[in-house]
Amino acid sequence: MAKTVVLERKPLSLSERTYLPQIVTGLKTTFSNMFKPKVTLQYPEEKPVIPNNYRGVPTLVKDPNGREKCVSCQLCEFVCPPKAIRITPGSVPDDQEDREHVEKAPQEFEINMLRCIYCGYCQEVCPEEAIFLQDQYSSSGYSREEMVNNKQKLYELGGTLPDHHYKWDKKKEAEELGNAH
Amino acid sequence: MISPTKEELITINLNGLEVEVPNGMNAVEAAALHGHEVPHYCYHPKLSVAGNCRMCLVEMGTPMRDRATGEPILEEDGSPKIGWVPKPVIGCATNVSSGMHLRTESDLVSECREGIMEFLLVNHPLDCPICDQAGECRLQEFATDYGRGYSRYVERKNVKPKRTRLGPRVTLDDERCILCSRCIRFSQEVAKDDVLGFVDRGSFSTLTCFPGKELSNNYSLNTVDICPVGALTSTDFRFKMRVWFLKESKSICVESSAGCNTTVSSREGVIQRITPCRNDLVNDTWMTDSGREIYKTVRSEDRILRPSVKGEDQPLNETISSAVNILQENKIGLVASCHSTLEEQILTKKLADLTKAEIFLRGHFGEDDGILLSADRSPNLRGALVTGLIQEYPEDNLLALNDAITKGDVEVLLVMNEDLIKSGISEENLAKVKVVYIGTHSNSSSQNADIVLPGLSVFEKGGSFINRSFLLQSFELCIPGPVGLKSQAEVLSAIIAQLSNEECISTNLDSIWELVNSGQIDLLSSITYADLKVAPVQLDGSRWSQLNFVEKEALNYRPLAS
Numbered sequence: 001m002a003k004t005v006v007l008e009r010k011p012l013s014l015s016e017r018t019y020l021p022q023i024v025t026g027l028k029t030t031f032s033n034m035f036k037p038k039v040t041l042q043y044p045e046e047k048p049v050i051p052n053n054y055r056g057v058p059t060l061v062k063d064p065n066g067r068e069k070c071v072s073c074q075l076c077e078f079v080c081p082p083k084a085i086r087i088t089p090g091s092v093p094d095d096q097e098d099r100e101h102v103e104k105a106p107q108e109f110e111i112n113m114l115r116c117i118y119c120g121y122c123q124e125v126c127p128e129e130a131i132f133l134q135d136q137y138s139s140s141g142y143s144r145e146e147m148v149n150n151k152q153k154l155y156e157l158g159g160t161l162p163d164h165h166y167k168w169d170k171k172k173e174a175e176e177l178g179n180a181h
Numbered sequence: 182m183i184s185p186t187k188e189e190l191i192t193i194n195l196n197g198l199e200v201e202v203p204n205g206m207n208a209v210e211a212a213a214l215h216g217h218e219v220p221h222y223c224y225h226p227k228l229s230v231a232g233n234c235r236m237c238l239v240e241m242g243t244p245m246r247d248r249a250t251g252e253p254i255l256e257e258d259g260s261p262k263i264g265w266v267p268k269p270v271i272g273c274a275t276n277v278s279s280g281m282h283l284r285t286e287s288d289l290v291s292e293c294r295e296g297i298m299e300f301l302l303v304n305h306p307l308d309c310p311i312c313d314q315a316g317e318c319r320l321q322e323f324a325t326d327y328g329r330g331y332s333r334y335v336e337r338k339n340v341k342p343k344r345t346r347l348g349p350r351v352t353l354d355d356e357r358c359i360l361c362s363r364c365i366r367f368s369q370e371v372a373k374d375d376v377l378g379f380v381d382r383g384s385f386s387t388l389t390c391f392p393g394k395e396l397s398n399n400y401s402l403n404t405v406d407i408c409p410v411g412a413l414t415s416t417d418f419r420f421k422m423r424v425w426f427l428k429e430s431k432s433i434c435v436e437s438s439a440g441c442n443t444t445v446s447s448r449e450g451v452i453q454r455i456t457p458c459r460n461d462l463v464n465d466t467w468m469t470d471s472g473r474e475i476y477k478t479v480r481s482e483d484r485i486l487r488p489s490v491k492g493e494d495q496p497l498n499e500t501i502s503s504a505v506n507i508l509q510e511n512k513i514g515l516v517a518s519c520h521s522t523l524e525e526q527i528l529t530k531k532l533a534d535l536t537k538a539e540i541f542l543r544g545h546f547g548e549d550d551g552i553l554l555s556a557d558r559s560p561n562l563r564g565a566l567v568t569g570l571i572q573e574y575p576e577d578n579l580l581a582l583n584d585a586i587t588k589g590d591v592e593v594l595l596v597m598n599e600d601l602i603k604s605g606i607s608e609e610n611l612a613k614v615k616v617v618y619i620g621t622h623s624n625s626s627s628q629n630a631d632i633v634l635p636g637l638s639v640f641e642k643g644g645s646f647i648n649r650s651f652l653l654q655s656f657e658l659c660i661p662g663p664v665g666l667k668s669q670a671e672v673l674s675a676i677i678a679q680l681s682n683e684e685c686i687s688t689n690l691d692s693i694w695e696l697v698n699s700g701q702i703d704l705l706s707s708i709t710y711a712d713l714k715v716a717p718v719q720l721d722g723s724r725w726s727q728l729n730f731v732e733k734e735a736l737n738y739r740p741l742a743s
Binding site: 071072073074075077078089090091094101103104127128171174175177 | 309310311315337338340343344419420421422423425426
C-alpha cells in the first residue's frame with residue numbers, strides 16, 4: 001500500500017497575507033470595464049440588429065401592388081423536410097380586377113412553427129419568390145393551435161417586399177401590346 | 182389505329198442491332214419493344230396516326246438493290262449496302278418491314294428533337310408552377326430529356342385565352358396547347374361525337390368547339406387524359422392537388438359490367454381523382470366521365486359510419502351478435518347484391534346455405550352506350566352466376582321477394598346494399614319483416630332496418646369482379662376505411678362463424694380463395710388470389726350462353742352466341 005506523504009505548505013508572504021495586490025488587480029478589471037462600450041443587450045426591451053439573409057420565421061410576401069404572389073404550386077410543401085407546410089390550393093375567380101391574369105392562389109396556407117426547422121428550403125424552391133424567411137426569430141404561444149401560422153398571419157408577418165418581376169403586370173402588358181389572339 | 186397486320190415476327194436492324202418485331206408495327210412501338218424511347222406527342226396507340234407533332238423523327242433505310250437486275254448491292258466488305266432516306270421520317274407513320282434499318286439515337290435524330298422542342302416551346306407559357314399537368318407532362322419530360330436546355334427566344338410570347346370552357350367538365354388553356362390533335366381524333370374515333378376542331382392559322386391556331394356545340398359527351402374527360410400537355414384540364418380536378426403528392430392504386434370501375442381498369446389517385450386517405458388504366462382486353466385507355474365521379478360517394482353525407490341496433494349506435498361486435506340472434510329464426514330471405522365482390526358473394530352463398538335462406542337478387546339495368554357504359558349497371562352480376570347465388574338472369578326488381586313476404590314465406594331479411602322500397606317491396610310488407618342491412622350508404626332498407634352493419638366502399642377494400650366478358654379481375658385497397666368499420670367480408674364471416682359455432686374464417690383474401698379452391702365452385706378451383714393480382718383471368722362463360730344478357734356489342738366486347 002502506498003504511503004501517504006504529507007507535504008508542508010509554504011508560508012504566505014506579507015503581500016499575500018494582506019490580499020491587497022489581488023484586490024487591486026480585480027478592481028482594475030472592474031474599473032476598466034466601466035469605461036468600455038457595453039456588449040450586452042437589455043433583451044427583450046432591446047432587440048438585436050438582424051443581419052440580412054437571416055433565416056427567421058417563414059412568411060408570405062405581397063408584391064408592391066399589394067397582390068399575393070403565391071400561386072399555391074405546393075413545391076414548398078413538397079420540399080419541406082419536417083412537413084411543416086400545408087396548402088389548400090384554390091382558383092381565383094375570373095372577374096377580380098385587381099388580380100387579372102392570376103389563376104391560382106392558396107385558399108389556405110399553414111406553416112406549423114412547432115415543426116419548422118428554419119432550413120429555408122421553401123424560400124429556395126419557390127418559383128414565384130413569394131415565401132421568405134425574414135427577420136422574425138421569436139414565436140411563442142400558449143397552445144399548439146397558436147403555433148400554426150395561417151395564411152392571414154403569414155401575410156401579416158411578411159408584408160411587402162420589393163419585386164423585380166411584376167409578373168401579372170407583364171402578362172397584362174403582353175395582352176395589351178398586340179400578342180393577344 | 183395502326184396495328185400489326187399479322188402476328189408473324191420479322192427482323193429489323195434497330196440502332197445497329199438485329200431485333201425481332203411483329204410485322205407492320207410502327208417504328209415508335211417497335212423501338213419501345215426493345216427499350217428505345219422515341220418521344221412523341223400526337224401519336225397515341227389507340228388513335229389514328231396524324232403525324233403532326235414531328236417529335237418522333239427517326240432515320241430509316243432499306244437494303245439497296247440494283248434497279249436493272251434486282252440483285253442486292255453490297256458494300257466492299259460484303260455486307261448489304263443500306264439506302265438511308267436522305268431526311269428523317271416520322272416513326273409513328275413508318276411501319277416496319279423485313280430488313281428495314283432504323284436509327285433512333287443518332288446525332289441527326291437528337292438534333293431534330295432539339296429543334297422540334299425549341300419550336301414547341303416558343304409560345305409555350307412558363308406556367309409549370311400552376312399547371313395541373315406538371316409532374317406528368319410530356320412536354321416537361323421531353324424538354325429535359327431531349328431539349329436544348331436553354332431558350333434562344335427573345336421575342337414576345339403569344340397570349341391566348343387561359344380558361345375557355347369547352348364543356349361541363351373540361352376547361353381549355355389555349356396557350357399551353359401544342360396542337361397535337363389527339364383530343365380531336367379521340368372525339369371523332371372513339372367517342373363518335375365530332376365537336377372539336379382547330380380554327381385560325383399559324384401561331385393563331387386554336388382548339389375550339391364547333392359553333393353551338395360543346396364537349397359534353399360522357400367520354401369528354403378522356404381528352405384530358407390523352408392531352409400530352411396541360412391544355413385540357415378537368416374542371417373537377419383543376420387546381421385541386423399537384424400530381425406528385427398522389428398515391429396511385431389499381432382499381433376497377435363499379436359503374437357497369439364493363440369493368441374498366443382504373444387508377445385511383447389519393448392523398449392521405451382522400452381520393453382526388455380517378456383515371457383510366459390501360460387494359461387492351463377491357464377498356465383500352467378510356468373510361469366514362471360518370472365513372473370518375475364515383476369517388477365522391479366515399480365521403481358523401483348518406484354514408485353509414487356506425488353500426489346500430491334499432492336506430493341506436495352499438496359497438497360492432499354487439500351488433501353482429503344481435504344480427505346472429507335474428508338470423509337463427511326460420512323463414513330467412515337473403516337479398517344478395519351484384520355490387521358485392523366475388524369474395525363477398527362466396528361468403529353470402531355460404532351464409533345462405535347455413536341458414537337455409539332463400540336468395541333474391543336484383544339486377545340494375547340502364548341504357549347501353551355501345552362503348553364502356555354497358556346496360557348492366559353493376560360490376561359483378563356474372564359473379565353471382567359463377568358463385569351460384571342465382572341460376573336465372575335477374576329482373577330489375579325484387580317483386581318475387583315482395584310476393585314471398587305477402588305469402589308469409591319470409592319473415593327475416595338480410596339485405597346486402599339493396600334499396601328495398603325502390604326494388605318494389607311495399608312499405609306495408611317491409612314493416613312485416615325484420616331487416617338486417619349490410620351496406621355502405623343509407624337508403625330505405627337501412628332506414629327501416631332493425632340492425633344496420635356498415636361496410637366498406639370498393640375503394641376501401643380489395644377483391645375481384647367478373648366483367649361482361651367473364652374476365653375475372655382483382656382490385657386493391659386504395660384508401661383506408663372509416664375508423665372502426667370492417668369490410669363486408671369480415672362482417673359476413675363473423676356472422677357465419679357465430680351461427681355455425683366455428684372459428685372465424687380468416688378474412689384475408691388469400692384464405693377466402695383457398696376456401697374457393699377447396700372445390701365448391703369448379704370454374705374458380707384452379708385460380709389463386711396471388712395469380713389474380715398479377716393478371717386477370719378469362720373464365721369460360723359458355724354454360725350461361727342461353728341466358729338473355731342485356732349487354733350489347735361494345736368496345737372489346739361481343740355477346741356470347743346464344
